[in-house]
Amino acid sequence: MVGLRPRPHRPRAAHAVAAPSAAAPASIVPAVRDDVTAPARGVTPPATPALEVEGLAKRYGDRTAVDGVSLRLDRARVLALLGPNGAGKTTTVESCVGFRRPDGGRIRVLGLDPIAESERLRPRIGVMLQSGGVYQAARCREMLRLVAAYAADPLDPDALLERLGLTDVANVPFRRLSGGQQQRLSLAMALVGRPELVFLDEPTAGLDPQARHETWRIVRALREDGVSVVLTTHFMDEAERLADEIVIIDHGRVIAAGTPHELIRGGAEREVRFTAPPGLPTADLEAALPPGVHVVEPAPGVYVVAGDVDPGLVAAITSWCAARDVLVEGLQVKQRTLEDVFLELTGRELRA
Numbered sequence: 001m002v003g004l005r006p007r008p009h010r011p012r013a014a015h016a017v018a019a020p021s022a023a024a025p026a027s028i029v030p031a032v033r034d035d036v037t038a039p040a041r042g043v044t045p046p047a048t049p050a051l052e053v054e055g056l057a058k059r060y061g062d063r064t065a066v067d068g069v070s071l072r073l074d075r076a077r078v079l080a081l082l083g084p085n086g087a088g089k090t091t092t093v094e095s096c097v098g099f100r101r102p103d104g105g106r107i108r109v110l111g112l113d114p115i116a117e118s119e120r121l122r123p124r125i126g127v128m129l130q131s132g133g134v135y136q137a138a139r140c141r142e143m144l145r146l147v148a149a150y151a152a153d154p155l156d157p158d159a160l161l162e163r164l165g166l167t168d169v170a171n172v173p174f175r176r177l178s179g180g181q182q183q184r185l186s187l188a189m190a191l192v193g194r195p196e197l198v199f200l201d202e203p204t205a206g207l208d209p210q211a212r213h214e215t216w217r218i219v220r221a222l223r224e225d226g227v228s229v230v231l232t233t234h235f236m237d238e239a240e241r242l243a244d245e246i247v248i249i250d251h252g253r254v255i256a257a258g259t260p261h262e263l264i265r266g267g268a269e270r271e272v273r274f275t276a277p278p279g280l281p282t283a284d285l286e287a288a289l290p291p292g293v294h295v296v297e298p299a300p301g302v303y304v305v306a307g308d309v310d311p312g313l314v315a316a317i318t319s320w321c322a323a324r325d326v327l328v329e330g331l332q333v334k335q336r337t338l339e340d341v342f343l344e345l346t347g348r349e350l351r352a
């Protein structure tokens with residue numbers, strides 16, 4: 001199995017950091033330090049955050065794509081950026097990797113400005129964007145070797161191809177690969193340079209379940225090896241499984257942030273769902289239930305009651321309905337998921 005450990009970032013002599021003390025525990029994982037903030041002498045400082053974004057703004061003509069987004073990601077953590085189509089996720093990621101010049105705000109990636117200090121930053125990050133960046137005629141292995149040649153201490157391209165199930169198509173030109181194979185090659189290209197921080201824009205879009213699970217294993221392995229990961233995804237289960245932190249963006253703004261647990265429990269752990277004729281007076285139902293319970297009708301005729309769910313709550317809902325001659329159908333008590341939270345926050349209607 002290919003190790004995914006990042007190359008230790010070696011500061012230039014002029015900015016040398018203090019050597020670890022003799023008492024420091026020996027670690028096979030290279031300590032990741034930063035040559036920008038390290039003091040000239042003394043104790044090794046805590047590593048700078050992997051990513052800091054404050055008030056990022058980006059417009060395309062008169063369309064505001066990102067409107068004051070702030071994010072922070074510590075080392076060896078996974079951040080999932082979620083949001084409906086057109087929310088501003090890709091623009092945020094592209095700004096963080098220096099592909100877009102922001103109209104406002106401040107970005108620091110591994111302590112560096114992604115535009116002004118791009119030459120120093122580029123070798124330390126891996127980027128997998130939706131729009132490839134691959135020569136269409138290049139063969140799979142050829143392309144990965146080319147990217148590896150730019151890295152100081154790359155992973156073995158053949159071992160990476162093997163891990164990503166691409167050995168059989170190593171000699172196939174990129175344009176002849178299936179969509180999923182192209183995705184996996186893009187992931188390999190993002191990882192081959194042993195980055196300290198990886199940006200993955202919808203890494204599992206179009207993958208079959210096996211490749212999707214392998215991508216998840218790789219993200220977990222990266223995190224265990226001290227690599228930080230920023231990923232965007234439309235798969236809520238993926239975010240729930242992989243992310244330490246989740247940020248939900250809508251209309252270019254952060255509308256919720258926290259750990260998966262915080263976001264899911266933010267409302268309530270469980271909920272009661274049922275269907276009944278549309279337009280029931282939800283405020284009346286809510287008033288008849290214990291304090292702290294919330295009732296919504298997210299789609300016509302679908303009702304969700306969130307709160308401390310116990311047998312008494314279920315009985316109170318059905319007796320309120322019975323008193324109004326309303327037949328409750330398909331009642332279920334279910335665990336809330338990130339998808340429930342996401343849809344409540346961003347709405348269920350399709351976006352343009």
Ligand SMILES: Nc1ncnc2c1ncn2[C@@H]1O[C@H](COP(=O)(O)OP(=O)(O)OP(=O)(O)O)[C@@H](O)[C@H]1O
Binds near residue numbers: 060064085087090091
């Ligand atoms: N190059 C561009 N020129 C003009 N408008 C753009 C450009 N790129 C993105 N946009 C617009 O900016 C907004 C944000 O787009 P962005 O791609 O960042 O969203 P997203 O959250 O990544 O969406 P998706 O989930 O569909 O990939 C959208 O309204 C989009 O149409």
